[in-house]
Amino acid sequence: MIAGLAPSLSRYGRGLVPLLWGAGLVGLLTWLPRAEAWFRWLAPEAREVIYPRDDFAVLLLNHLALVGVASGLAILLGVGAALAVTRPWGRDFLPLASQLAAMGQTFPPVAVLALAVPSLGFGALPTVVALVLYGLLPILRNGLAGIEGIDPAVREAARGMGMSPGQILWRLELPLAAPVMLAGIRTSVTVGIATAAIGSTIGAKTLGDPIIAGIVNGNSAYILQGALLIGVLALTLDSLFEAVTPRRG
Amino acid sequence: MSETPRIALKAVTKRFGAETAVDAISLDIAAGEFCVLVGTSGCGKSTTLRMINRLIEHSDGEIHIDGQPIREIDPQRLRRRIGYAIQSTGLFPHWTVARNIALVPGLLKWSRARTRERVEELMDLLGLAPSEFADKYPAQLSGGQAQRVGVARALAADPEILLMDEPFGALDPITRESLQEELRRLQGRIRKTIVFVTHDMDEALKLADRLVVMRAGRIVQQGSPDELLAAPADDFVTSLLGGRDRGLKRAALTPVARLMRRVDAGLPVEPAVAPDEDLRLALSVMLWHRVECLAVVDGRGRVCGSLHLSDLMRAGI
């Protein structure tokens, strides 16, 4: 999503961008606890200016762990489902999968969280479940688009040359679908970073904590600190995807 | 023919649901024969072709290759033994030309050196300079070049049989003609058993040792191009062969050498034709120059004979 930032960088240069954002993130983590002077003007009346309840690093790691677990599951399920329904034995479920993938985009993540609470209670588990469900859909949708987008003549030729279904999957379908699939995973993870913060409202420990606390206590400094960390984290991961996306030219 | 045909179809039928696409077809194709299936769109040509490499399983009857029923052969092993080229080429867009051509040798686990040697040999054979084309991607090729790569890929593992489904159907007329010419020349050298599908009768007449005319899933007539032109079985074959235009089509199949007189009786060197040019062209030259007699001039520019309109008329061309 920040592709425009580095349009002319070489391959080497593209690998540099996520490193820079990552360094920025680490810098932010070490600087924030000592930056009272910088944030004071946002909350002149407050007793505390820097969010005190948890170490930012702990929140960040927790946030990442939630998104990591959820994205891992979403990738497994999404890519798995996209492959399954495009095999001859799974074709019957292709229309259902397509509809599901299309429908999911109209469903706000907050609603998924709200629905998860009554059945799963509060904390990390319902957050992960909501993140998986929500993150699954762009992965499934792009997975289907990637595989269905392959020229049928190419598949026909592959079969006609005597490639096995496994060879067709690994040498043809996955490499050709990879850019579109990766774009779906990228969307899913980036949205997941933002959505995970909402997990704080149902008791998961995330970078959303300072934001919620800031809103509750009317402390804008907390809000800014949480938002800064979430923003830089999202940019770091997004640039990482930008760097690993294969391109042919 | 006493020897086993390379490909034998015995009362082969293919049904898709209630529809019968191919209806009890029987056909023997000898080793080294260039067999062209021709007929209007939807008559079952592609289905017949794709049953031979088991991309489609036949519903009834038997297909044998070198006497062995193909149902007994593992489909993937069978297909690696049979070259396959299609109209839209189906080249892998993420692979270079060289890698595309090396596909089947790769599946057959040839050594790297042997594969590379074979790829270069084929690229030379098909007029694709390896230094220029080996590392290009399919998207960087013209239609004709892509089709050459498709044919090279089909020939890569030196299969005995080559199946071609309208391989030149999407090309412009000039590229198509030059590729037809080259395929004919190539076949003269490699002598594969080729089953070639087209709906273009001129292409079929030009390439075929044997023409198989299909209609609605059945074979209407088969024979050499000359035999069909001389005695079409019914009105359908007649119209497919070009109706009243078939006099010229037949002339196009006959070289000047067959009707020329060896005596040259001091003819002017112009207008002239070459002995290996066809009678259709000779007629055109006669019309153009309003003469009834042409000099026949060989490759070294010497008059080696003469061609007379009256001889064409007598021969019944």
Ligand SMILES: Nc1ncnc2c1ncn2[C@@H]1O[C@H](COP(=O)(O)OP(=O)(O)O)[C@@H](O)[C@H]1O
């Ligand atoms: N996979 C398929 N499923 C159902 N019908 C098919 C299939 N393939 C071909 N057909 C039908 O079989 C008939 C012959 O098709 P085809 O062999 O492709 O014709 P041709 O190559 O001569 O144009 C057509 O009526 C076509 O609709």
Ligand SMILES: [Mg+2]
């Ligand atoms: Mg066809």
